Amino acid sequence: MWQRTRLHYTFSAESDTMPSSDGRKGLLGRLRGLEEPEEHLEESTTETSGSATHEGSTTTEDPASRIGPQAQTLADAPVAILDESKLDEEFLSPGEALEDRYEIVKFLSKGGMGAVYLARDRRFPSVTKLVAVKEMISTIRDSVTSRISLETFEREANILAGLSHPAIPKVFDYFHHDRRVYLVIEFIEGTDLESLLAEIDFALSQENAVNWAIQICDVLSYLHNHRPSPIVFRDMKPSNIMLRDDGQIVLIDFGIAKVFQAGKRGTMIGTEGYSPPEQYRGIAEPRGDIYAVGATLHHLLTRRDPRKEPPFTFQDHPIKDYNPTVTSDVEAIVARALEYEIDDRYPSAEDMKQDLMRAMKGSEDATTTIVSAPLSRQEEISPLWSFHSEGEIRCAAMVSDGAVYFGSYDHSLYCLDADTGKERWRYATDGGVVSSPCLWNETLFFGSEDQILYAVYARTGRIVWTCPTDGKIRSSPQAEYGHVFFGSDDHQLYAVSAKSGQELWRFSAGAAIRSSPVISGEVIVFGCDDANVYALDVQRGESRWKYQVGKALQSSPTVAEDMIYIGSADMSLYALDLANGWAIWRYRTKGRVISSPVVAKGVVYFGSNDHHLYAVDAKTGALVWKYATAGPVVSSPRLTEEDICFGSADAYVYRLNAKTGRLVWRFRTGNAIVGSPVVSNGIVYIGSTDHAMYALPASP
């Protein structure tokens, strides 16, 4: 009757925004001895009505109020199909004929109750009339229960036989044989929607999904209006929806003989993500089918399988976040179908169908604006001013008190007026200034590739003191507790007095220190090219712990809530326990992570050389969203109100919505951006390797 494209296995559809880390997926694959995507076993429909009740459960034999989702029972796992000997015992072989009329052509699939076969109706010898023969083997030992389930099966078969609708398979015959019962039904050729989703890796177009939904609502309307009593389908989900080759939708698996298994004592396991909340209170009514259609539509349009998520969380995942081509009215239709309260949903399938048809017509008229994919959208934004130095600007600027400070590869540190971009002063060193300056008590500190750390007056640029080291300084200094901390290519981390430049202590690491240190309480943390993250006591410079990652760490760490976040050239972002340095989780990207992470509202944002900006859950490392640019993202992002800004080596400055990752605007500079932006008073200041410093407004 229904032809599955894969016997029993449906590969789970993964989307970019599914929160599973590659590490765990690969891990599970290794555990199963496979290097394939996870396999999902078809739920069995074996449910035997419970003669033993577990405490509190209301088992009823009234089919109209059956409760409980199907228990996923691996005991019925279809491993048996491939076992030839088993086939002989239990199943019919090709050539065998039932009732001397239905000749088995081949075995199609095994459902929970028994097999489904393709057969030929011999009564029509001159044509090949193909039918599907569904078999129900009673596996229930208890004879009372067995008789009840048989009666239920018969009752439902009779109802089905009386239905007539293009989306409902026709019932041709029904008979007993030994302890088995058979149903002969129209054979439908096509693919079920679950298999379809698994085969394609792109999001379904709204057009297709709405078209199918209209057909589904139509047949539901037919069922719900059935006399004498409405028929609730109760099992709406992609695997029960067949798409025929001619585009017609057919519902299959009518809950025939769906007698459930409440016999297990204690905790039950398993849920059906498409079922409405009230179903778990024993209420099965037509508007529950509407919820399930909404859930199915949501899955089709977002590729998010509700069975894999905590139940009833559709509201947390607006369709547009996953599929920007979906229009608002369709999103609203699905949302209404998915309302928790029954009365808030569509009162009837017919009403939902009308809305869907209106939406369909709307898109045909092309009056709705469709949000196009991020990269093709360009909001023109003009800078408030730009300042050209004579060298690449690779560091983040610092803004304070109406002045912007930044270094350039032309050896100078600049001070500009933040409003006008006019130069106030500059300080010339003998090497490129790639580290970001930091301010403390009206003194500005910055390092140069001429191996010296400078302290100058912020207002005038006059020198206060210098601190020579034996290596280029690329790490940005941090000022805290009256001292300045910075690293050098000479392998040392220095702590010097902010007032005098006198050394308090220095710490020797194994290689150049390009990452900037971060201070939290009594601890100072930094990364080193020797692949270690070091935590020192800030007063004495003594080692508290160190943690080794795969490769050099040039990203600067950031601290949030007992955790340290830092990126490595080994392509991962690490989250370490601040107390002992142990990695709690890591997020793997496909490129080196040189960008320093930034944390806000429980999300870590960072860029990778694999061209993406990532937003990852700070506690668990699960991906929230990621945004693709056209070049490595070395720059660290900066947060401003609802948005996040960063630059890419593709020469653009991007501003995205921090929650969803959608583009707000982008601005093109002349060359790659490796420095990080700084935001002050809503203005984004960012330097580029095209030698210029730009001041960009918050919105176009």
Added chain:
Amino acid sequence: MRFWRRLFDRETGDKTTHPPSEYPIPTHPQMEDPLDIGQRSDIGKTRRANEDSYLTLKSVIGIEPEPIPVGILIVADGMGGHEKGKEASALATRVASGVIVREALLPLLTSLSSDFASRPVHEILTEATAAANQAVSDMASDAGTTLTSALVVGHSVYVAHVGDTRVYYLDGSGLHQITQDHSLVNRLVELGQISAREAQEHPQRNFLYRAIGQGNDLKVDTHFQHLAADSYLILCSDGLWNSVSEEEMVQTIRSSDSPQVACNRLIDMANEHGGSDNITLVLARINY
């Protein structure tokens, strides 16, 4: 110290008969067990078998300036009837602890510096849970179990969790439930579909949407928490949290002389309140 010395001298008046030491009998506080763990499991009053399992393992690494306590705490609540539930929970507990010991504990105990295992701890705990899942799934029955594992290292605790067994953290600011129940009913309560009281009587209150032994695609919740001095970590199966209120839990823990005493009292309390399920509790006090 001088006071003692004077007292000493006054009493005897003779310095030569006493040890020349200037230091008296030590009066600094005795060192407490840095991680004091109590544990107990009980069949309850209505069930025919105890399908819960648990495991605790403790170690103290004595180094300066402060010894580091390390603990593994695991509770699993099995389901499946015909004793299969017990087999499932026991298997899951053993398999998970094996992975944690091998991948986290051994490197911790045997490395000389303060370097830890190079693998992120959540990955290790997730692997442990996945291995348990594989083992139980391979049992060729439809048994399942919850599984909640906590690894304590110094003042940090790392948790991996599937099911409705809970981890609570109790400190000066009160009792906090760290894990989220993977039960349908919990979801319904969150949505306001039913009240917390209705949840307790709900016929499907035992439906879990996530459990060990149900095949692949297992999503494991992980948590990280800093532990304050004099705080408690509580792992318990639903037999406990369903029967004993949070107030009673806190009251009993705070008024007991030791975690083991508290465990005994709480289990008794759960039985007094009906004992309709197996009851398992592991309670750790962080004394440092």
